[in-house]
Structures are given as structure tokens and as C-alpha cells.
Amino acid sequence: MSELSTEQWTIIRDYLARRAGLYLDDSRMRQGRMFVQERYRQLQISPAAYTLRIQDPTNASEVQWLAERLANHETQFFRNPAHFRALREHIFPELQRVRSPLRPLRCWSAGCSTGEEPYSMAMVALQQWGNPPSRPISIWATDLSHVPLERAIAGEYRGRSLANVQSDYKQWFEQQPNGSLRVSEAVRSLVQFEQHNLLDALPHWAYQLDVVFCQNVTIYFQLETCRQLIERIYAAMAVGGYLLLGFSESLWGIFDRFETVEVAGAFIYRKGDGQPKPRPTVERPITKPLDKPVEPTPVRPRPSTRPSVSVDVPKVPDVASLLAEARTLRAQGQQRRGLSLLATIAPNQRQPAILALAAQLHADLGQNDQAAAEARRALELDVLQDAAYVVLGMIELNQGAWDKAINYLERASYLVPESPTIAFHLAESYRHQGRETAALRYYQHALRKLAQHSSSTVIDGIAVGWLRSACERWIGSLEASQGTF
Known part of the structure; x- marks a missing residue:
């Protein structure tokens, strides 16, 4: 059976992005092609026939099959503790004050995976309003994939997914004979699970939403896909409702209609009343003299019709200082x-440089999916983020995709020609590819740049002493193989 061509893979990849929102960039191409190959061999059809099959609009289950195997379903209870602290200490109490006690609070976990997130929301609600809750609350949870939804409905968990469960929430689990913990009936009764593709129109119940969790979902979306989804979510939310995204899912440069507020140490988005904010006065030079001074028209303050919202005033950090400190922590091996x-x-x-640094930190921790997604998002916002190219290049290098690694690392080298680590990684890629002359040139370039650093220094997470030794070893080996003296 013939192999899947690059053209066929591109067609399948792009169709998957349009129908499921799951965009597989070069860093995930190998994994994607592996699953496609597995599938058409299982079906005993050719790559060309499978390419036509997955584009058949009457065969949506094929897109579903592939997306389920490529999506990352790993999650935890209370995955982002700061967000759940904000939900408990501010969001639910605020909604209790401003919403009618007869109106159900409407919550949505979009991209709920195996259910830990919506169940965490339900536990916070039970802690807030008792069991059964003293006020009506509805929590919907949706995911593209059927398999994780089946696990979510079963509600049994063990291991890593329970790592963030604090002692006061353990009452909502029941020990099972097989050693797992099952979410109690009181918690499960608050959550309704449903299969849903976020690229489709929102479900019929998605209106006047008060709380929306959509975390670590859109990092795999292209920018325009993300913008369209956020617009739909915004339209479905009630005024005063809250949207909680993952760290890498900043709306910077994507969507600006939400208010950003800091609550209980977390930054979250709030849907305001839509009233235009006053623009700052800009002084313009006078190009001709005025006949007489113009008296300013007094502006009467307009009474506010919006309910009082008790939120902390966001502190404006010195982003440059925080970036520098985070880079220092990375150099010290303190990625978390x-x-x-x-x-x-x-x-x-959260400018692109912040996302690029976050990608580096995740890559250092071996969290390649998250690292690649953040690097890609940084480059979508700014193509000059050299660190993002390095992250993607290193992921490809570690996977043995030398051509892809060289493509990313050459772009990084063009932006930062003085970097010894980029030169070293390029040399490694060229050597594995069999291009010895190019590899030798870049090893020599890296060694020259390392001369200005002491052996104990760490650059981009690598000790200079080790780098220097590796460069010298490979220079000697390559010069000998080429007969260079």
C-alpha cells in the first residue's frame, strides 16, 4: 500500500482544522500522519481514497475518529487553582448578589475532556450554596470527543487528576472497590454532559451564560478560528458574566470587547454593559490661531445603571521586569x-514575547504539546519571536525531523545570529541530516561565540562547559572525516 503524500496530508490537515478546529502544525505532523496511516490500513483503502473519505460531508464520524486520537485529553480537578479560588471567593458571591434568586446560574465548561473541570465547578457551587444548593444552578459540559465524555459521565478518577483536590473537597468523592474515587451523586447531578464541536453553532441552551470555562482549548486553534469562537461565546454570555481561559489563551490582539479584571490573584474576563469607554484626551498642535478662547463644556456625570461590581483594581506590573525575572528563573532551572x-x-x-518564554519553560519541562501550541500562538501574533522558532525547532530535532528542525532553527539564527545555542542546534540538525560541511561551519560558529562565556555559565538551559566540549568533539570528528587539518 502506497505512503501518504505530503499533498494528501496537507488536505487532511486543513480539513481537520476547518471541521474540528484542531490545527496540526509541523511539530505534530509526524503524530498526525501516523494515525492517518493506521486508519487507512485498518480500512484497507488507499491514501487517496482515505483523503476523499475524510472530506465526505456525509461521513462526519471519520473526522471525529481522527480528532479524538489527536486531541490532548489530559486534565485535573481544580487544574488552575487561582481560577477556582476566584470562582469561590468572588464570582459566585458576586452573581449571588446581582442575579435574581429565582434565576438559575448558567455555567459552561467548553472542552471539558474527562470531566474534572465541570465537576470542580459543581463542588465549588455545593460548598457555596449547600447540598442541595439553595439556589438553582445549571452546569453544562461539552467536548468534541465521545471517549473522554464516557469517562466523564462515569465519574471515576485516580492518580494525577486528583493531585489538586484539597481536603475540604474530598467529601465529594466516594471510594470504590477498585481503588479509584468516584464523584458523588450530589456533584454529578449538577452537570449535564453533551458532545459538541466548538466550531459549530452554540447549543440551544447556550444563552445568558454567567460563567464559561474554556481552558487549554483554543491554543490549538488558528487565530481566526479562535476569534470567531470568542465572538460567539461573548454573544451568548449575560452582562456581568465571566470567561476564564488558560494562561496561553490571552485575547491580546484577538478580541477586545471583554473587560480584564484581577480577582483573587487570577486574571479573568468579564462581559461589561457595552457602554463605550471615554477616550483619553490627545493634545494636537494648533495649526491656526483661534478667534477667541473656547470655554470647555461642562460634562455632567451620568448615573450608572449597571450593578455595582466589587472587583480588585488590576495592578499594572512592569512586564519587562517580570520577563527578565522569569528568564533568570529559567536559567536557574526553576521553570515552574x-x-x-x-x-x-x-x-x-501578555505580548508574544511572554508566550514565547512560556513555550520555552514548558519545553524545558517536557510538555511539548503545550510548548508547541504557545510557540505557534506567539508566531501568529509576531513572526519575529526567535525563541518560538527555537522551541519548535527543538521539538522537531528531538523527534528526528531534521528538515523541519533546520527550517525553524535557520529562521531563529537569522533573527539572532550571535546565539551560540541556536548555532549548536543547527549544527546538530545538519549533522544528523548528513550535511557535514554545514554542520562543521555551525559547530565552529557556536564555539567562537562561546569563547566570551565562562564554563560555569548556563545559556538557554545548557551549561557552556558542556556546549564547548561537544562542539570541540564534533569539530575534531568532522574535520578528520573530511581530511581537514
Whole structure:
């Protein structure tokens, strides 16, 4: 059976992005092609026939099959503790004050995976209003994939997914004979699960939403797909409702109609009343003299018709200082602290450089999917983010995709020609590809740049002493193989 061609793969990849929102960039191409190959061999059809099959609008189950195997379903209870603290300490109490006690609070976990997130929301609600809750609340949970939804409905968990469960929430689990913990009936009764593709029109119940969790979902979307989804969510939310996204899902440069507020140490989005905000006065030079001074017209303050909202005033951090501190933490091997520090930056200040640094930190921790998604998002916002190219290049290098690695690393080298680490990684890629002359040139370039650093220095997470030794070893080997003296 013939192999899947690059053209066929591109058609399948682009169709998957249009129908499921799951865009597989070069860093995930190998995985995607592997699953496609597995599928058409299982069906005993040719790659060309499978390419036609997946584009057949009457055969949506094929897109579903592939998307389920490529999506990352790993999650945890209370995955982002700051967000759930904000839900408990501010959002639910605020909604209790401003919403009619007879009106059900309407919550949605969009991209709920195996159910930990909506169940966490339900536990916070039960802690807030008792069991059964003293006020009506509805929590919907949706995901593209059927398999994780089946696990969510079963409600049984063990291991890593329970790592963030604090002692006061353990009452909502029941020990099972097989050693797992099952979410109690009181919690399960608050959550309704449903299969839903976020690229489709929103479900019939998605209106006047008060709380929407959509975390670590849109990082795999292209920018325009993300913008369209956020517009639909915004339209479906009630005024005063809250949207909670993952760290890398800042709306910076994508959508500006939400208000950004800081609550209980977390930055979240709030749907305001839509009233235009006053623009700052800009002084313009006078190009001709005025006949007489113009008296300013007094502006009477307009009474506010919007309910009082008790939110903390966002602090404006010095983003440059925080970036520098996070880079220092990375150099010290404290990647998790670096990520926590970046999370303190307000979403509307999370520039592409911040996403690129977050990608580096995740890559250092071996979290390649998250790293690649953040690097790609940084480049969608700014094509000059050299660190993002390095992350994607290193992922490809580690997967043995030398051509792809060289493509990314050459772009990074063009932007930062003085970097010894980029030169070293390029040399490694060229050597594995069999291009010895190019590899030798870049090893020599890296060694020259390393001369200005002491051996104990760490650059981009790599000790200079080790880098220098590796360059010298490969230079000697390549010169000997080429007969260079």
C-alpha cells in the first residue's frame, strides 16, 4: 500500500482544522500522519481514497475518529487553582448578589475532556450554596470527543487528576472497590454532559451564560478560528458574566470587547454593559490661531445603571521586569516558578514575547504539546519571536525531523545570529541530516561565540562547559572525516 503524500496530508490537515478546529502544525505532523496511516490500513483503502473519505460531508464520524486520537485529553480537578479560588471567593458571591434568586446560574465548561473541570465547578457551587444548593444552578459540559465524555459521565478518577483536590473537597468523592474515587451523586447531578464541536453553532441552551470555562482549548486553534469562537461565546454570555481561559489563551490582539479584571490573584474576563469607554484626551498642535478662547463644556456625570461590581483594581506590573525575572528563573532551572510568575501578568499585557518564554519553560519541562501550541500562538501574533522558532525547532530535532528542525532553527539564527545555542542546534540538525560541511561551519560558529562565556555559565538551559566540549568533539570528528587539518 502506497505512503501518504505530503499533498494528501496537507488536505487532511486543513480539513481537520476547518471541521474540528484542531490545527496540526509541523511539530505534530509526524503524530498526525501516523494515525492517518493506521486508519487507512485498518480500512484497507488507499491514501487517496482515505483523503476523499475524510472530506465526505456525509461521513462526519471519520473526522471525529481522527480528532479524538489527536486531541490532548489530559486534565485535573481544580487544574488552575487561582481560577477556582476566584470562582469561590468572588464570582459566585458576586452573581449571588446581582442575579435574581429565582434565576438559575448558567455555567459552561467548553472542552471539558474527562470531566474534572465541570465537576470542580459543581463542588465549588455545593460548598457555596449547600447540598442541595439553595439556589438553582445549571452546569453544562461539552467536548468534541465521545471517549473522554464516557469517562466523564462515569465519574471515576485516580492518580494525577486528583493531585489538586484539597481536603475540604474530598467529601465529594466516594471510594470504590477498585481503588479509584468516584464523584458523588450530589456533584454529578449538577452537570449535564453533551458532545459538541466548538466550531459549530452554540447549543440551544447556550444563552445568558454567567460563567464559561474554556481552558487549554483554543491554543490549538488558528487565530481566526479562535476569534470567531470568542465572538460567539461573548454573544451568548449575560452582562456581568465571566470567561476564564488558560494562561496561553490571552485575547491580546484577538478580541477586545471583554473587560480584564484581577480577582483573587487570577486574571479573568468579564462581559461589561457595552457602554463605550471615554477616550483619553490627545493634545494636537494648533495649526491656526483661534478667534477667541473656547470655554470647555461642562460634562455632567451620568448615573450608572449597571450593578455595582466589587472587583480588585488590576495592578499594572512592569512586564519587562517580570520577563527578565522569569528568564533568570529559567536559567536557574526553576521553570515552574517562572511559569507561575508569567501567570501574574494580565492577559491584555501578555505580548508574544511572554508566550514565547512560556513555550520555552514548558519545553524545558517536557510538555511539548503545550510548548508547541504557545510557540505557534506567539508566531501568529509576531513572526519575529526567535525563541518560538527555537522551541519548535527543538521539538522537531528531538523527534528526528531534521528538515523541519533546520527550517525553524535557520529562521531563529537569522533573527539572532550571535546565539551560540541556536548555532549548536543547527549544527546538530545538519549533522544528523548528513550535511557535514554545514554542520562543521555551525559547530565552529557556536564555539567562537562561546569563547566570551565562562564554563560555569548556563545559556538557554545548557551549561557552556558542556556546549564547548561537544562542539570541540564534533569539530575534531568532522574535520578528520573530511581530511581537514
